[in-house]
Amino acid sequence: MYPWQSWYRLLTEMDRFLRIEKLLGHDKTAWLQARSVTIVGVGAVGGYALEGLARAGIGRIRLVDFDVVGISNINRQLHALDSTQGMLKVEAAKKRVLDINPRCEVEALPLFANQDTIPEILRPRPDLLIDAIDSLSSKIALLASAYRQNIPLVSSMGAALRTDPTKIVVDDLLKTKKCPLARRLRKKLRQNGVGAGITCVYSTEEIDFDYGEPEEYAQRGPSPHHQGRPRRLLGSLPTLTGIFGLIVANTALYTLLAGYEGPGSPGSLSAQLEPEEIEAGNQ
Secondary structure: OOHHHHHHHHHHHHHOOHHHHHHHOHHHHHHHHOOEEEEEOOOHHHHHHHHHHHHOOOOEEEEEOOOEOOHHHOOOOOOOOHHHOOOEHHHHHHHHHHHHOOOOEEEEEOOOOOOOOHHHHOOOOOOEEEEOOOOHHHHHHHHHHHHHOOOOEEEEOOOOOOOOHHHEEEEEHHHOOOOHHHHHHHHHHHHOOOOOOOEEEEEOOOOOOOOOOOOOEOOOOOOOOOOOOOOEOOOOOHHHHHHHHHHHHHHHHHHHHOOOOOOOOOOOHHHHOOHHHHHHHOO
16 A cells, blocks of 8 residues: 555545534544444334434444344335345444444344343443334333433334324423323333433324234244244334434434533533633633
8 A cells, every 4th residue: 555545544534524523523523433322222213313323423332133134124224125134133233334434333232122131231331322112111121221320311202103204302201292102101110210301202293003912913034032022013104214213313412412521511611711711821
């Protein structure tokens, strides 16, 4: 390799997140690159949330999902392609992230989230947790555990059956309305001593849905991590699940930035000084 080629590669690497730096500044961009995020559920919503975080330069990402890519995933899941059929979703998603940012540290955990695996999922403690799973019992256990450990988190409620993107809202779980999944979660989490403080993305769109026994089940491919749980087949659009996921990612980014500690942060010396004091110090 000629010397100029090494220099060119360095310049192009610096340009990878140039637009992020132009918006947020160098220090906040570097802050995001030093953060760790765990995403539980790498399906329709989780896949798009992952895409947003990877393209924002998050430095360490742990992916948790026991499922494999199936043909019925293609309509809405970003990493579901003909070429990825039968792959573990976490492995397909990891490959995509490394194509976006080879420097990202990506860990793929093919685990089903439950009381037994959640301690492993949350160890070491991430800077932020994204919950994008659709199993009610797993969701309750994960959110309760993260809440007790004071782990910042963003949880996605149901995106299936929705058609109106203008109805998507970000709010505390306890303030949600018109979302059947959120209603069930609120009740169960209160019984587990969980209060305010869980940020969620949900839709206020009216839907006709209840949590009765599923009438039909999704076909699942062979997987050593198959849990045998029934899954109700719900209609969904790639547009709505994608928008859900990107809003989850955007909320996660600004939750991480709220913890920024550096020049210009609320607790920094520069933020406490008057402009004339800063100018005098620069002379």
